[in-house]
Amino acid sequence: MLILDNINYKIDSKEIIKNINYTFEEGKIYILTGPNGGGKTSLGKAIVGLYPTDNGKITFNNVDITHTSISDRAKMGISYAFQIPINFKGLAVKDILSLSCKSEDPKILNSLLSKVGLCGKEYLERELDGRLSGGEIKRIEIASVLAKKNTNFYIFDEPEAGIDLWSFKELISIFKELKKENKTIIIVSHQEKILELSDYILVINKGTIEKSGPSKDILPTLISNEKENNCEGCLKKELS
Amino acid sequence: MLDNTMNLLKKLYGDTNYNDAAINIRENCLSCKRQSSENVIITDMEDKSGINILIKSSAKGEKVFIPALISKSNVDDVVRNDFFIEPGAEVTIQAGCAVHTDGESKSTHNGIHRFFIGENAKVTYYEKHLGEGSNAKRIISPVTEITMEKGSSFLMDSIQLEGVTFTERTTKAIVKENAKFDVNERILTTGTQQAISKFDVEVIGNNASVNIVSRSVAKDNSKQTLESKITGSSSCHGHSECDAILEGKGMAIAIPALIANHPEASLVHEAAIGRISKQQIEKLQTLGLDEKEAENYIVKGFLK
Numbered sequence: 426m427l428i429l430d431n432i433n434y435k436i437d438s439k440e441i442i443k444n445i446n447y448t449f450e451e452g453k454i455y456i457l458t459g460p461n462g463g464g465k466t467s468l469g470k471a472i473v474g475l476y477p478t479d480n481g482k483i484t485f486n487n488v489d490i491t492h493t494s495i496s497d498r499a500k501m502g503i504s505y506a507f508q509i510p511i512n513f514k515g516l517a518v519k520d521i522l523s524l525s526c527k528s529e530d531p532k533i534l535n536s537l538l539s540k541v542g543l544c545g546k547e548y549l550e551r552e553l554d555g556r557l558s559g560g561e562i563k564r565i566e567i568a569s570v571l572a573k574k575n576t577n578f579y580i581f582d583e584p585e586a587g588i589d590l591w592s593f594k595e596l597i598s599i600f601k602e603l604k605k606e607n608k609t610i611i612i613v614s615h616q617e618k619i620l621e622l623s624d625y626i627l628v629i630n631k632g633t634i635e636k637s638g639p640s641k642d643i644l645p646t647l648i649s650n651e652k653e654n655n656c657e658g659c660l661k662k663e664l665s
Numbered sequence: 666m667l668d669n670t671m672n673l674l675k676k677l678y679g680d681t682n683y684n685d686a687a688i689n690i691r692e693n694c695l696s697c698k699r700q701s702s703e704n705v706i707i708t709d710m711e712d713k714s715g716i717n718i719l720i721k722s723s724a725k726g727e728k729v730f731i732p733a734l735i736s737k738s739n740v741d742d743v744v745r746n747d748f749f750i751e752p753g754a755e756v757t758i759q760a761g762c763a764v765h766t767d768g769e770s771k772s773t774h775n776g777i778h779r780f781f782i783g784e785n786a787k788v789t790y791y792e793k794h795l796g797e798g799s800n801a802k803r804i805i806s807p808v809t810e811i812t813m814e815k816g817s818s819f820l821m822d823s824i825q826l827e828g829v830t831f832t833e834r835t836t837k838a839i840v841k842e843n844a845k846f847d848v849n850e851r852i853l854t855t856g857t858q859q860a861i862s863k864f865d866v867e868v869i870g871n872n873a874s875v876n877i878v879s880r881s882v883a884k885d886n887s888k889q890t891l892e893s894k895i896t897g898s899s900s901c902h903g904h905s906e907c908d909a910i911l912e913g914k915g916m917a918i919a920i921p922a923l924i925a926n927h928p929e930a931s932l933v934h935e936a937a938i939g940r941i942s943k944q945q946i947e948k949l950q951t952l953g954l955d956e957k958e959a960e961n962y963i964v965k966g967f968l969k
Contacts, residue, residue: 475947495950496958504951511948514908515880515967524962525952573952 426450427472427503427578427609432481434471441467442478443632449578452607454600456623456640458615458647464632465613466508469580472611473505474498485578502575508582508613510566512555518565519549525572540599541568542592559587571599579603582613597622620644669736670697673763677732677793688730689716694742705729705756715745715777718758722751722783729758738801739770745777752783752814763795764803764829771802771830778809782844785816792821796828804831811838811846815870818845825860826853826968833861840901842870850879851968854887854915863892868901868930877905882964883915894922897930907936910967912960 427449434442442464449455457465470476472483474495483491490498513521522537523529535545541564548565551557557565567584570576585593600622603610612619620626626643628636636643670692687705690698696716701707704724708717718729733744750756766772782788796803811819825832840846846868852860866875875895883889895903909917923932941963949959 473951475951494955495947496953496955499951499953507948511942511944513945513963513966515969516963520966521952524949524954569952 426484426486428482428484429472430482430484432471432478432483434467434476434478441476441632442471445481445632445634447627447634447637449609449611451577451609452604453624454604454610454612454622456620456626457611457613457629458620458626459629459635463630465629466582467632468629469505469582469611469613473503473580475505499573500575502577504570504573504576504579506567506570506579506581506584508586510562511553512562513553514555516553517549518551518553521553521565521569522549522572525569526574537568537572538565540571540595541565542595543568560589560592563587564592567596567599576608578609578611580611580613584612585614585616585619593618617648620647669765670734673734673736673765673795674732676795676797677734677761677763678730678759681730683730686728686730687718689718690730691733691742691744693735693737693740702727704754710745710747713745714743715747718746718748720748720750720754720756720786722753722786724751724754724756727754727756729756731758731760733760733762733774733776735762735764735766735772735774738766738768738772740772740774742772742774743777744774746779748778748780748782748788750780750782750786750788750817753785754783755787757789757791759791759793761791761793761795762805762807763793764797764805766796766798766801766803768799768801771804773804773806775805776807776809778807780809780811780813780819782811782813782817782819784814786814787818789820790822792823794823794825794829794832796830802830803828805829806831806833807835809834809836811836813838813840813844813846813873815841816843817841818847820847820849822849824851824968826851827855827858829854829858829860831859833863835863836865838864838866838875840866840868840870840873840875842873842899844870844873846873846875848877848879850877850881852879852881852889853884853964853968854882854889855884856887857885858887859889860887861890861892863894864905865894865896866903867896867898868903869898871900871929873899873901875901875903875905879905879907880967881908881917882910882912882968883917884912886914888916888918890918890920892920892922893934894924895932895934896924896926897932898926900927900929901931903930903932905934907934907938908967909938910964911938911940912964 907919919936921934
């Protein structure tokens with residue numbers, strides 16, 4: 426269980442996250458959705474420790490992690506898949522996967538890549554130097570997060586961005602599988618098919634939780650809003 | 666061979682078996698072991714101090730080792746190696762210079778390596794520089810000159826990780842038709858070390874290519890300079906890339922020059938110098954490394 430108790434985050438004087446209170450329970454899928462720039466990614470980064478909160482408290486499995494480092498949070502079982510994956514000159518796909526799963530066994534590394542629809546033979550030796558396509562590097566980013574064995578709390582930031590239809594279906598299967606394993610999953614997304622997977626939806630806007638509740642209650646309101654407004658930040662159906 | 670020299674040899678090549686390979690070991694300015702093989706003949710130069718290495722066309726996957734080892738201070742060594750690679754030969758050459766100095770006096774190793782690469786021959790050339798010991802100055806300044814005939818290929822993989830006080834490496838190449846010249850260079854400097862690397866490559870044959878990739882890390886107060894000049898005098902491709910990571914007060918200078926003397930010459934240069942990006946460190950932190958471990962992992966991979 427992860428509890429956010431009145432957390433705030435500012436850049437200079439601008440409030441990015443304002444007084445957020447929420448409890449994420451084990452084995453549930455939570456979607457953070459809402460308009461661009463609303464604070465979804467910032468909230469995910471605050472949970473994983475990438476953004477230091479200015480005040481408030483974050484508790485993970487009864488441990489206060491408010492001032493815990495990124496790496497210690499990772500060791501405690503919190504994992505984060507970046508919205509924009511990072512390139513590394515000199516590091517190969519196998520290096521980042523090995524680092525994450527603490528194994529250099531090619532069979533294990535191959536199986537991690539096959540989970541995201543990539544062939545180990547073709548990709549393990551490839552360098553993460555910017556020559557991989559957006560979709561390929563996104564899938565490798567997800568594989569690097571799935572590789573971490575002790576993870577029980579996942580945050581995926583727009584995991585569907587840039588990936589093809591076939592991979593998208595694989596992605597849905599991955600989330601269902603993690604849920605079966607009683608993992609907690611937060612997904613930042615606007616994608617209708619992903620929203621449909623969720624147990625709870627949080628609409629983040631202007632740094633606050635504008636609306637939250639069980640998916641069955643929130644999703645219909647989002648769909649009706651989309652029909653009325655047809656605005657930016659609403660549901661994407663192109664992959665459905 | 667001295668025990669110190671044996672240790673240096675091991676540090677250069679690990680537990681390599683030299684039984685079937687051609688080898689010439691130079692220890693403190695003198696040749697101390699020489700062995701030719703069926704397809705690689707090593708002989709003394711006639712007019713000056715140095716060796717000629719003839720690699721016959723029949724050489725396929727042959728290995729040649731030519732280490733220069735200095736295990737004491739106050740040595741000023743000049744090594745001359747001329748490689749004559751016959752058409753169609755395929756060979757891997759492992760050069761390397763290891764300098765271990767104790768005491769205060771400096772030791773200098775200057776190598777002059779000339780390669781005459783015949784048509785369609787393939788050469789892989791590894792050059793490793795290693796310095797260790799007390800604070801005495803260790804200076805290594807190699808000059809490499811390569812002439813590549815039609816359809817030949819030359820891959821130069823050079824690495825120098827710490828320990829060398831000052832180095833000025835000069836590499837010149839003439840690349841003819843359909844030939845392929847590739848360089849992978851990695852340099853790590855620390856303390857007040859300085860490393861200068863100069864490339865001057867002229868492509869004179871159509872459909873030939875040059876690719877120079879230099880990756881370096883300058884830590885502490887060290888300084889590095891890369892001068893990379895590619896002249897395209899034919900219909901050819903040339904690419905040079907300089908990536909440098911800075912730590913502490915380390916400095917890096919990239920001075921590229923691309924000269925297109927032919928309308929079909931296509932030449933590109935890329936350079937990126939700076940500290941390790943925060944995002945790279947953060948990604949590895951999310952996988953459980955602390956900040957220092959993440960930096961070390963990134964540097965190790967970068968110089969791999």
